[in-house]
Each structure stands twice: as structure tokens, then as C-alpha cells.
Amino acid sequence: MSSVKRKCFTIEEKSAILHRLEAGESNATLAKEFGVSHSTISTIKKNKDKIEPLFNANVLKCKRIRTSTHEQVDKALLQWFKLQRDRGIPINGPLLQEKANFFARQLDIQNFTCSMSWINRFKVRHNIVGGKIAGECLSVHQSDVTDWLEKVWPTLRAQFTDDEIFNADETGLFYKLTPDKTLKFRGEKCKGGKLSKERITVMVAANMSGTVKKKLLVIGKSQRPRCFKNVRHLPVDYESNRRAWMTADIFTKWVRAWDRELTKKNKKILLLVDNCPAHPHIADLKSITLVFLPPNTTSVLQPMDQGIIRALKTHFRKNLVLKMIQLLDGCRSTSFEYPKITVLDGILMIQDAWTQLKQITIFNCYKHAGFVQSNVECTITSSNADDFNEEDDVPLSVWARAINGHQLPITNEDFEQYAFVDDAVATCEEPTDENIVENIIATDSNTIDSDGDDGESEEIHPTVSVSEALKAAETLSVFVQTNLDDDLMKTMMSRIHNAVRSSYYRTKVCQKQTQITDFLRN
Known part of the structure; x- marks a missing residue:
């Protein structure tokens, strides 16, 4: 009889084993350490694709991977439950039953009647205890910026250095937009339809000292755009969904991956994010202290919105305009066609823009938000443009003159609108019951992860020898x-x-x- 004991690992333990295997540790070493057979470690490795999504979804303590017999209802109910808890709404068993039956009807699932035993199994599958997700705490509900900066921020600030304090935020970007189309796009919310094909969402994060700019996260519509065909490595992290929006799942995956990276380096950081439906609370982070800014304070309190994103987009559009000027200079024809911009072009230009952004610009945006100076009232109302690095605030009128030299009808006013055209673009959706059902159906029919851009032709970048x-x-x-x-x-x-x-x-x-x-x- 074998002396090796059978052991059942939790999802959290299995995830840790997977990362140690990826770091180069051998199967034999881990089997010996945990007192299990080699086949147990091999099975964990084989089930990586099932384990990691559960870990990213905060399902940490379960020891067996259990699936529901009605997965669509299960997914819809979990999304709805997380949204209500983030809003601070208490949820009990009967309410879950009622909502499960509602989603079953909406999804046209026959012969489903939710019982309390089904709800109990639902709770076990998703680590839900006593009506709330284990380890969850509600976000701060102070709307007064001054109070938050005077009472909450000093305690957080004392625990971390400037290099260890990060802010992250998403922004929508019309990556194909050329100046002649600016008025057409002005104020577009991108809730679907034709114009949604023209946008990506970019997650931007940097530390308070400006010394670390996190690798950009870009969210597009297609899982595998045609223009990626000959590309081996992207300079950014890339995710996708059918509306190119930030979702709770993508955000959780991104934060957990960063947390694992920091844990390997034995580093700890404070990460400040705004309070929105796409930013859920994430339990059991080891190296990231995740803090939510007070509701409705983004415009004055979030460093990324104090000029960092504006400077990033300015550089991006400068890159695009320079590309146009280059084509104009080499164009012998009297008629000129604006360049066709692919998702890959957009990614390369936004990455280049991120590289160009100066450290002093990032630091001064934190200062504008009130995180550096002691005089809170003064810093909140400050809008001194001299605090920005000159190269990060290039007037668009300079580019307008360059293009007008080629007799293209674009005015300085057009360029001013061009600079801020996508400021109001939505980066996440408010998950209504209808949206939850729509997304579940779309996911299961593989429309979210389809190739290409809804039939839109994109050039395949040639392989460079x-x-x-x-x-x-x-x-x-x-x-x-x-x-x-x-x-x-x-x-x-x-x-x-x-x-x-x-x-x-x-x-x-x-x-x-x-x-x-x-x-x-x-």
C-alpha cells in the first residue's frame, strides 16, 4: 500500500502550486513538499485553465471544482449578486431564489425551479458566507474630498513611500479617429453600434513619484484581430469583450496578476482606484492594498484625471498626425486618403505615447489632486498648466499648421475638439438585469471572442524579415x-x-x- 496520503487542495493552494511550477520548480519537489503523488501535481497543472478563472473570481477556499447543472443561471445570478453587494444592498436566500427563477425565465430555460438546496450549492461554489462574499468590505462613502484628504489619506500615506503609491484608471480612446471626423464623434458614449468599432479602452497606472509606469492594459472588441496575425508579442496586455469595455472579471484578473508579480519581487503597493461597477472588491490580495476613492470625486481627486490621461492622448494624437504628415509628404497625388488605422496601429501608438510621458507630469498630477501638498484646499482648485512638462502639453495648433501646409481644411478649433473628443466615452456599463442576460447569451454563443471586428476588414501586418x-x-x-x-x-x-x-x-x-x-x- 502506498504511503503517500491523499490530500485535497483549495483553489488558492492550487493556484500557488501552479505559479511555483511556472517559476521553474519541479513536479517532484512540490510532490515531496506537500506529501502527495506526482500525479496529483500533474492533475493540478492539467486543470490550470479551470483553476485560474476561479481564483480570479475570488473562489479561494473550495477544494473541488463543482459546476452547476444550469451554468447560465449560475453566471447571471453571480453577476447580479456582486453588483448588489458592491452597492451595499443586503441579500438573503429567498431573494436569491427569486432572482435565479427570474434569470431562468429570461434565458428561456425550461423546467427550472430554484430550491434552497440549489442556492446552498451556489453559495458553496462561489465562497459566499452569511449573505456576503468572504473577506469583502464596503467602500468608503465619504463624498467630501477635503475630509477624505484630511482624515483618511494621511493614515494610508504613512504606510507607503511615493514609489509604492499607484493610481489606475481607464479611458476610452477612438484609436482610428482622424481630425476630419472629430465633429462626428463629439460626445459619443459608445454604447454599441457602428462607432463602437472605432474605440478601445486603455487602463493606465503609474506611481506617485512617476518612476514606474505600469504596462498598459488595452481592451478591444475582438479576441484575435486580423492585424495580430503575424505578431508574436504585444507591448501591452490585451483583453477583449464585445463592447471593448472594462469589466469586473478583467479588472480582477489584471489586479491578481499584478499582485502575483509583486509577491515574487517581495514588494507591496497601495493602489487607488475609483468606485465604479467594473472595480469590484478583491479578497486575499497579498501585495496590493486596494483602496477605493470616495464616490463621484474622479474629476478632482483621481491623479490620472488631473492631466496624465490628457497628456497621454495628446501624445497619441500627435503620433497619428505625424503619420498623416509623413504620408502627405510622400503623396504625389492631388487627392489624399487618411491612413487606415488598425487595432495594432492604435496599440503601438498608445504605447509609444505612454513611453514619451514624462515623470514630472505624473508627479505634478498627483500634486494637483492633493496627494502631495499639505494645503489641501489650494491643491484641489489649482490648475496651473506650468506644472506640466512642456513636451507633454504640445499645442495641437502646431500640428494644425503642419497639415494646413498641405491645404487640408482643418482649423485650430477642429484640433481643440480633436484633443478632447473622447473624454466622455464610457469605459464600463451599468450591469442591469437586461445587460446581464444579454452578456451571458453572447458569451455562450462565442460572439464576444469572435475573430475580426464584426466583418470589418483589417490589414494583416506583413512579417518583417x-x-x-x-x-x-x-x-x-x-x-x-x-x-x-x-x-x-x-x-x-x-x-x-x-x-x-x-x-x-x-x-x-x-x-x-x-x-x-x-x-x-x-
């Missing part, structure tokens, strides 16, 4: 070294050139060694 990359790097290196007086830029260009050159020679070596005769000659 390593020889072409080396030639381009050599050309760019000559330009940088002989035309720019910037030592840092020259150093960076040299590193890029060397990296591409190394890749080129590695490719050549691999090509030579594909023939067995090459080895025999040696």
Missing part, C-alpha cells in the same frame, strides 16, 4: 549618430542596432545548421 530589420536599424543608426545631439538617444539606438544584429547572426547560424552535412564538415 530579420534582414530587413537589420537594414532599417543600420539606416536609423546612421541618422541618429550623425544628426541628433542626444547621448542617451545614441546609446539606446546602439543597443537596438546590436540586438537586431545579434538576432540576424543567430538566424544565420540556425539556417546553416539545418543540414546534417554542415555538422559532418566540422
Whole structure:
């Protein structure tokens, strides 16, 4: 008889084992440590795709992966339950029963009558105890900004350094928008329809000192846009849903992934976010202290909305306009067509814009929000534009003149509207009962994760060969070294050139060694 004991791990424990396996620890080492057989660890690894979604959904203490016989009702009821709890509404068993029966009718599920035993199993599946999610606490409900800054913020501030305090916020972005279409898009809420194809949502996060800019999270409509076909690695994290909105599931997944990353580095941070339906409370975070700002204070209290997102979009649109000017300069025809911008183009330009954003701009936006200065009243009303880095606040009129040099009918007023056209774009939805049912049906019919953009054709970016990359790097290196007086830029260009050159020679070596005769000659 085997001396190895059978052990049933919780979802949290299984997730920890998965991350240790991913970090390089062997199956044998973990099996010995936990006193289980190798097959137990292998089974956990095999079930990774089932374990991680449960962990991201705060289902931590369950030991067995149980599924409901009516999954659509289960999913809809869980979404509704989380929304009510985030609103502070108490929920009991009979109310859950009534709502489960309601969703069954809406989803056209026959012969379903919710019993208390079904509700009890529902609670066990989702770690719901005593009418609330285990570990949950309601957000702060102080609407007065000054009170929050004077009474709540000092206690939080004392526990973390400037480098450890982060703020994150989403913004909608019309990534295809060119200046000639500005009036058409002005004030668009993007609740569906044609214009929703033109937007992405970008999650932006940075620390108070401006020394760390978190990798951008971009949310698009398609799981696999056609323009991604020849792309191996994206410079951003990418998620998708049918409206390109932030959802509670995406936010939870993003925060938990960041939490695991920080835990590996033995670092702890404070993360400030606004209070909205897409930002749920997340239990059992090890390295992130998640704090919700008071309701309805985004416009004056959230650092990202004090100029960081504005500067990011300014750089993005500058990149797009520069691309247009480049095409105009090379256009011999009297007629000019605006460039076709793909999701990949949008991602590359917004990432470049994020890289360009200056540290001083980020720091001063935290100062504007009242997180740095002691005089709270003064900092809240301050709007001194001189606090922004000059390069992060380039007047759009400069670009207007550049385009007008090519006789395109775009005025300075058009550019002013162009700068702020998508400020009011919705980044998440208010989950009504109808929306919950609609999303459940859409998910199960795979419409959320469909390829492409609802039949819209997008160009597939051609694969660039390593020889072409080396030639381009050599050309760019000559330009940088002989035309720019910037030592840092020259150093960076040299590193890029060397990296591409190394890749080129590695490719050549691999090509030579594909023939067995090459080895025999040696």
C-alpha cells in the first residue's frame, strides 16, 4: 500500500502550486513538499485553465471544482449578486431564489425551479458566507474630498513611500479617429453600434513619484484581430469583450496578476482606484492594498484625471498626425486618403505615447489632486498648466499648421475638439438585469471572442524579415549618430542596432545548421 496520503487542495493552494511550477520548480519537489503523488501535481497543472478563472473570481477556499447543472443561471445570478453587494444592498436566500427563477425565465430555460438546496450549492461554489462574499468590505462613502484628504489619506500615506503609491484608471480612446471626423464623434458614449468599432479602452497606472509606469492594459472588441496575425508579442496586455469595455472579471484578473508579480519581487503597493461597477472588491490580495476613492470625486481627486490621461492622448494624437504628415509628404497625388488605422496601429501608438510621458507630469498630477501638498484646499482648485512638462502639453495648433501646409481644411478649433473628443466615452456599463442576460447569451454563443471586428476588414501586418530589420536599424543608426545631439538617444539606438544584429547572426547560424552535412564538415 502506498504511503503517500491523499490530500485535497483549495483553489488558492492550487493556484500557488501552479505559479511555483511556472517559476521553474519541479513536479517532484512540490510532490515531496506537500506529501502527495506526482500525479496529483500533474492533475493540478492539467486543470490550470479551470483553476485560474476561479481564483480570479475570488473562489479561494473550495477544494473541488463543482459546476452547476444550469451554468447560465449560475453566471447571471453571480453577476447580479456582486453588483448588489458592491452597492451595499443586503441579500438573503429567498431573494436569491427569486432572482435565479427570474434569470431562468429570461434565458428561456425550461423546467427550472430554484430550491434552497440549489442556492446552498451556489453559495458553496462561489465562497459566499452569511449573505456576503468572504473577506469583502464596503467602500468608503465619504463624498467630501477635503475630509477624505484630511482624515483618511494621511493614515494610508504613512504606510507607503511615493514609489509604492499607484493610481489606475481607464479611458476610452477612438484609436482610428482622424481630425476630419472629430465633429462626428463629439460626445459619443459608445454604447454599441457602428462607432463602437472605432474605440478601445486603455487602463493606465503609474506611481506617485512617476518612476514606474505600469504596462498598459488595452481592451478591444475582438479576441484575435486580423492585424495580430503575424505578431508574436504585444507591448501591452490585451483583453477583449464585445463592447471593448472594462469589466469586473478583467479588472480582477489584471489586479491578481499584478499582485502575483509583486509577491515574487517581495514588494507591496497601495493602489487607488475609483468606485465604479467594473472595480469590484478583491479578497486575499497579498501585495496590493486596494483602496477605493470616495464616490463621484474622479474629476478632482483621481491623479490620472488631473492631466496624465490628457497628456497621454495628446501624445497619441500627435503620433497619428505625424503619420498623416509623413504620408502627405510622400503623396504625389492631388487627392489624399487618411491612413487606415488598425487595432495594432492604435496599440503601438498608445504605447509609444505612454513611453514619451514624462515623470514630472505624473508627479505634478498627483500634486494637483492633493496627494502631495499639505494645503489641501489650494491643491484641489489649482490648475496651473506650468506644472506640466512642456513636451507633454504640445499645442495641437502646431500640428494644425503642419497639415494646413498641405491645404487640408482643418482649423485650430477642429484640433481643440480633436484633443478632447473622447473624454466622455464610457469605459464600463451599468450591469442591469437586461445587460446581464444579454452578456451571458453572447458569451455562450462565442460572439464576444469572435475573430475580426464584426466583418470589418483589417490589414494583416506583413512579417518583417530579420534582414530587413537589420537594414532599417543600420539606416536609423546612421541618422541618429550623425544628426541628433542626444547621448542617451545614441546609446539606446546602439543597443537596438546590436540586438537586431545579434538576432540576424543567430538566424544565420540556425539556417546553416539545418543540414546534417554542415555538422559532418566540422
